[in-house]
Amino acid sequence: MTLKLHCFGESGHSYKVALALNVAGLDWEPVHIDFFRGGSRTPEYLANVNEMGEAPVLVDGDLKLSQSGVILDYLSEKTGRFGGETPEERREVLRWVLWDNHKMSSQAGVTRFLTNFLSPEKRNDDVIAFCQGRMMAALKVLDGHMTERDWIAGRDVTNADFSCCSYLFYDESFGFDRKAYPNIDRWLDRIADLPGWRHPYDLMPRAFPGAA
Amino acid sequence: MTLKLHCFGESGHSYKVALALNVAGLDWEPVHIDFFRGGSRTPEYLANVNEMGEAPVLVDGDLKLSQSGVILDYLSEKTGRFGGETPEERREVLRWVLWDNHKMSSQAGVTRFLTNFLSPEKRNDDVIAFCQGRMMAALKVLDGHMTERDWIAGRDVTNADFSCCSYLFYDESFGFDRKAYPNIDRWLDRIADLPGWRHPYDLMPRAFPGAA
Numbered sequence: 001m002t003l004k005l006h007c008f009g010e011s012g013h014s015y016k017v018a019l020a021l022n023v024a025g026l027d028w029e030p031v032h033i034d035f036f037r038g039g040s041r042t043p044e045y046l047a048n049v050n051e052m053g054e055a056p057v058l059v060d061g062d063l064k065l066s067q068s069g070v071i072l073d074y075l076s077e078k079t080g081r082f083g084g085e086t087p088e089e090r091r092e093v094l095r096w097v098l099w100d101n102h103k104m105s106s107q108a109g110v111t112r113f114l115t116n117f118l119s120p121e122k123r124n125d126d127v128i129a130f131c132q133g134r135m136m137a138a139l140k141v142l143d144g145h146m147t148e149r150d151w152i153a154g155r156d157v158t159n160a161d162f163s164c165c166s167y168l169f170y171d172e173s174f175g176f177d178r179k180a181y182p183n184i185d186r187w188l189d190r191i192a193d194l195p196g197w198r199h200p201y202d203l204m205p206r207a208f209p210g211a212a
Numbered sequence: 213m214t215l216k217l218h219c220f221g222e223s224g225h226s227y228k229v230a231l232a233l234n235v236a237g238l239d240w241e242p243v244h245i246d247f248f249r250g251g252s253r254t255p256e257y258l259a260n261v262n263e264m265g266e267a268p269v270l271v272d273g274d275l276k277l278s279q280s281g282v283i284l285d286y287l288s289e290k291t292g293r294f295g296g297e298t299p300e301e302r303r304e305v306l307r308w309v310l311w312d313n314h315k316m317s318s319q320a321g322v323t324r325f326l327t328n329f330l331s332p333e334k335r336n337d338d339v340i341a342f343c344q345g346r347m348m349a350a351l352k353v354l355d356g357h358m359t360e361r362d363w364i365a366g367r368d369v370t371n372a373d374f375s376c377c378s379y380l381f382y383d384e385s386f387g388f389d390r391k392a393y394p395n396i397d398r399w400l401d402r403i404a405d406l407p408g409w410r411h412p413y414d415l416m417p418r419a420f421p422g423a424a
Contacts, residue, residue, distance in 0.1 A: 042299050050249045051353065051357060052311055052315075052353055053353065065303065065307075067307045067310045067311060068305070068309060068310075069306065069310040070303050070306050070307045070310060073303070073306065074303065082309065091285070091286065092281070093280050094281065094282050094285065095277075095278060095279045096312075098277060098279045098280075098281040098282060098309075098310065098313050100315040101310050101313045102277065102314065102318050103264075103314040106314050106318065124341055124342070126336050126338045127338055127339055127342045130336070130339045130342075131420055134285065141264055141265065144263065145263060
């Protein structure tokens with residue numbers, strides 16, 4: 001049965017799952033959420049899809065799962081891949097997925113939203129600088145971790161990589177300069193070389209297909 | 213062997229674990245981190261305790277674990293408690309722990325830091341208002357989820373409750389008014405009635421013992 005992923009192209013959190021699905025070679029299709037017109041906050045969406053008002057949501061038959069970290073964990077149970085092979089690796093994967101949710105993608109996602117998708121009259125440069133500062137602190141931790149290391153946790157690509165890389169593949173300017181983080185830069189190239197890798201906009205329908 | 217928790221009283225992320233340890237009745241002791249004087253960012257701490265520069269860290273013999281969500285998961289393996297009883301419950305626990313890290317404790321923790329512990333000359337009211345807005349959006353989701361429900365996931369207290377409640381037990385003013393969220397208010401009373409519950413400052417040494 002085809003897996004369905006409620007998502008939208010601009011959502012890095014959705015991209016984590018879309019990328020894992022595609023690299024695993026699973027049969028899946030995107031279901032577009034009209035996020036920028038409130039599509040994840042309609043009464044129907046909150047009642048029937050996700051009370052948290054967020055993307056992504058994976059539907060596998062009768063099962064409906066939200067939170068990218070839960071979905072990635074579920075897909076690992078299904079495929080036996082990307083979840084870590086030992087208890088230590090499994091914990092290391094979860095550690096970086098949690099850190100990503102708290103410190104990396106959360107800050108990168110908000111910063112990218114504030115700098116690219118918020119209407120100009122609501123823009124506040126102090127708030128942007130604050131979020132960028134937190135994002136850059138996270139990038140520094142990740143770049144340090146990737147010194148002399150190919151993948152975040154374990155000897156191969158895992159959910160930790162899918163989770164942490166997500167917002168870093170978007171081309172819109174939001175304060176992340178790949179060349180300033182050489183270990184991250186090489187690691188992103190390594191991910192982009194995986195069979196099944198696609199840019200987020202090639203995996204999921206965009207809200208603004210004409211934009212940069 | 214006594215479990216050691218690197219922590220400090222003002223850290224809600226540490227409190228999640230301290231509370232789980234105490235409610236489980238485990239033999240543990242806190243190891244104070246001098247966070248406000250950079251204690252979690254010294255070269256020694258980054259190299260030997262946690263490269264993420266964060267609290268808490270649990271030490272169990274030779275094992276050293278960071279990220280509160282990983283530690284809670286580990287303690288559940290150890291005790292057989294608080295992790296959910298079925299695969300569905302386990303996923304539901306993880307879902308709320310991830311949401312908490314991304315949307316709830318993260319925002320509440322930052323807001324409390326900015327309003328209570330940042331030096332006044334660095335205070336920026338626009339940034340505080342932005343963080344409070346995000347915190348209140350999360351509180352609304354949680355309050356809605358707790359309608360006609362005693363615990364966040366499953367029929368009894370789990371790691372989802374320990375994770376999400378953490379910053380909500382502090383008395384310092386940071387924009388969270390318990391009475392504005394009646395379902396959260398009742399749920400916090402329920403948690404405070406658990407055997408072993410203690411206020412964060414009664415479980416972990418504070419940096420500012422004289423403060424309000």
